[in-house]
Amino acid sequence: MLGGGQSSEHEVSLASAASIRDGLQAAGHEPVAIEVGRDGVWRLDGRELALVPGRGFENVDVVFPALHGPFGEDGTVQGLLECLDVPYVGAGVLASALCMDKVTFKELMSHADMPQVDYQAARVEELSSGRQAVLARVGRLGLPVFVKPARLGSSVGIARVNEQAELLPALEGAFAHDPLALVEAAASGLEVECSVIGNGDPIASQPGEILLGGGESGWYDYEAKYSPGGMRLIVPARVRSHVSERIRELAIATYKLVGCSGLARVDFFVEGERVLVNELNTMPGFTSTSVFASLFDASGLRYTELLERLLELAVERHETERRFRH
């Protein structure tokens, strides 16, 4: 497995990788733990790795890139693994990159008439060249809104804006992370998440509900995600059965639309009967107690079985892709 990485989710990724290593070992595999440093260097027991394109990777059968966020979940590492010609778990280059970019993801969803909150995109250049125009455009969404950098995760750089005067500072805050920002109308209701695995014919877990622990912000921010007691997962989500079915259908439809493979966690806002897709994470947190694993566990698929299945899917995908002529 690959763990660590250059994003702010370095520690979370190390926790995912440690769980995966234990799970694979328990299932009789011989995991090789590679740590990707914050400096971007890949190390195996302290030895810096040199990679040769086309020559596989340290003689492993499959790579599990348990990396989250930029330089891990965004297609960059996936492209490198393609060049090495080694099977790897999870989405390929395009699906990874497209789900990392919240604006591109929303545009594709909108093109396919998938239900989601209203949004506007803003570019950093617009703050100097057309500030009033961008504020007016974003203002059409009303208040409150959520302002997000296009390509981050773990709620980093996201602000909830309740008053007009907070909009500009929130945009500037997002632009500290990315030249492109997404502004979204605020959804109300529940946050519900659904795990999916598969290649051509994916399956969805039971949906689970995120219950916040009463942190200050009132939304699922970094603190709620990673501090003890910040959130509680309720499985199954407390929604009516046809709403639950709708969530699972939409999770699979979103997965197929973006061309995912291996695994993903699809996150929703549920306002009564209305189900809105929020985002799709191509490499969600993957410890044995993560939301992703807990949802499948509640659906009858244990952590080690999940790992085994993901390895099979990785090999299957690699074989299929290599059969095409270029």
Ligand SMILES: Nc1ncnc2c1ncn2[C@@H]1O[C@H](COP(=O)(O)OP(=O)(O)O)[C@@H](O)[C@H]1O
């Ligand atoms: N449009 C929205 N309406 C209501 N809450 C939102 C909205 N967008 C984001 N949030 C809150 O912010 C959290 C993080 O946003 P999200 O888009 O999922 O970013 P990340 O990729 O960092 O997880 C969500 O889980 C939710 O609590």
Ligand SMILES: [Mg+2]
């Ligand atoms: Mg999220």
